[in-house]
Amino acid sequence: MDLSCFKAYDLRGRVPDQLDPELANLIGRAYVDVTGAKNVVVGYDIRLSSPDIAEALRAGLIAAGADVFDIGLCGTEQVYFATSHYGMDGGIMVTASHNPKDHNGMKLVGPESRPISSDTGLNAIRDRVREPFQDAPVLGRVKHLAVAQDYVQHLLGYIDAAALRPMKLVVNAGNGGAGAVIDALEPHLPFEFVRLHHQPDGEFPNGVPNPLLEENRAVTAQAVVREQAAMGIAWDGDYDRCFFFDETGRFIEGYYIVGLLADQFLRKAGGGKVIHDPRLTWNTLDLVRQAGGEPVESKTGHAFIKQRMRDEDAIYGGEMSAHHYFRDFAYCDSGMIPWLLVAERLCQSGQTLSSLIDARIDAYPASGEINRTIDRPAAVIEAIEHLYRNKAERISYVDGLSMEFSRWRFNLRMSNTEPVVRLNVEARGDVELMREKTAELLAQMERLNTLAA
Template sequence: MDLSCFKAYDLRGRVPDQLNPALAERIGRAYVEVTGARKVIVGYDIRLSSPEIAEALSSGLMAAGADVFDIGLCGTEQVYFATSHYKMDGGIMVTASHNPKDHNGMKMVGPESRPISSDNGLNEIRDRVPEPFADAPKQGSYEPLEVMSAYVDHLLGYVDAGVLTPLTIVCNAGNGGAGLVIDELEQHLPFDFIKIHHQPDGHFPNGVPNPILPENRAVTADAVIEQGAAMGIAWDGDYDRCFFFDENGRFIEGYYIVGLLADQFLRKTGGGKVIHDPRLTWNTLDLVKAAGGEAIESKTGHAFIKQRMRDEDAVYGGEMSAHHYFRDFAYCDSGMIPWLLVAERLCQSGQTLSSLIDARIEAYPASGEINRTIDDPPKVIAAIEAKYSVGAKKVSHVDGVSIEFDDWRFNLRMSNTEPVVRLNVESRANIPLMEEKTEELLSEMDRLNREG
């Protein structure tokens, strides 16, 4: 039995050879046996194979004795929301996010929407799948569950309706599921939405929705300029990530959005803890401190950030990869709450998005994440650390290695899934220095890789 669709955090694979209804049915049975869940939320994304895989998954869950609450076509965050809001034992989202269109997968959570990954149950589920199963003495029941209205009410609770003023906003759902939520929110907001690639379509007529790819950004950027919009937003297929464009159509690095949201949230809460990843930090540290909060660094990756947020009872957590986490959203990530908060800030401040962001880019210019394929990543990272830690102010190993000097810093880390090393560099108000050090590090990495 091919179980290669089981990854570190979730399941992803090609349909039908790596994931298919027969395997999905067994995964449902294994999920119940390993977790003991009795009430499980099931939802699925817009992919053509998703309804069939979700149906087979539900059959397996019920055969093992669990009651299935089917929330239908949705985004990953609606499974998170429904699982915690309705106090279920777990939830499974059928999605492959931004993978190619012939792929599918699953994201699993337990009670309170706590992530199930390889270190807390996912490997046990994988190992249980090939073993024989017996039906439970009593089959589970099936019930459709409407969650959109409760979910939309919850989203609207993050913003003060009284300060919202008319804005024109370009939204690009990438033919994923986000458009369905925008249509619902639109009825409660004074915004004029310019909708592109709006209809859910698993054929992905405009390409797989992954706004992090530069070639996928132009359509949103152009629409912002053409419509004179206040900002643009683009989502991935299951809309747990959102990406921002300012009023000039410029794509905004996720790093600066983390700082903006931390500041916006702390203004509301009057302080609190904020979790951030170690790749780029200075802008976030600066804004969190100024807003009376406490910044806490965590290893990159949703399972680590969510656990750290629970441990610290943090109000907000952000990764520069456009994942944003909220305490009141079961410590989970949402692709809808961030843009609502940014829109609220534009209305409150009367400022443009570029003016809010430009000052931050000037204060802490960053390289953005640069990936290099390296034959022996640990060796290259160790060599870079040995060279650059001499005379450094601070060396940290929270995730890869972070090395800090007075006026610049960098983080170098390995990918969890491929022979790739990821570099991020930032400086204090010195673009030429940031660019010079980025080039220097990349040349050094190339040299070390060549010399093997």
């Protein structure tokens, strides 16, 4: 049996050769066997294969004796919400997020929407799939659960509706699922929405919904300028990530949004802990401390961030990859809460998004993440450390290699899935220094890779 769809944090693969209804049924059975769950939330995204895979998954869950609470077509965060809000034993979202349209997958959680990854049950579920199954003595049942109203009210709880003012916003759902939530929120907000690629369509007629791809950004950027909107927002397919464009149509790096949201949350809460990843840090550290908060560094990845947030009782966590986590959202990531908070900030401050972000880019210019294919990544990273060690003021191995100097810093980390090294560089108020050090490191990586080969 091909079980290559089982990854470190979730399931992803091509349909039908890596994931099909038959395997989905067995995964449902194994999920109940391994977790002992009795009440399981199931939702699915807009992909053409999702309804069949979700139906087979539900059949496997009820055959194993669990009751299924079917929330239907939704985004990943609605499975997280329903699982925690209604006190379920677990939840499974059928989605492949921003992967190609012939792919699908699953994201699995346990009680309180705690992530189930390779070291917390996913490998056990994979291994159980290989063994024979018998139906439970008492089969489970499928119950339909309407979550939209409670979910929308929860989202609105993060903002002060009285502080909002009329504003034009461009929203690009990428033919994924985000459009339905915008429609549900609209009656409660004074905003005018300019909708792009709004209708869900699993054929992805306008390309796979991944706003991180530069070729996917132009349509949102151009609409912001054309419509003279206050900002643009774009989502990936299952809308657990959102991406921002300022009023000039400029794409805003996720790193600067982390600082903005941390500042906004700490203002509301009057302090607290904020979790951040190690790739780019100085802007976040600065803003969190200014707002009376305590920054806490965590290894990159949703399972690590969510666990660290629970351990620290952090109010907010953010990754530069546009994943934003919230304590009151079961420590899970949401693609809807961030844009509501940014819109609230624009209304409260009277400032433009560019004016809020420009000062932070000037203070801490950053390279953004640069990927390079490296034949022997571990050897190259070790050699880079040796080259720069004597001048470094601080070295950290929380996630890859982080080295800090008086005016600049960098992080180098290996991909978990491919021979790629990811580089991030930032400086203190000196964009030329940042560019110089980025070019210097890339040249060293290329030289060392040639030597290693």
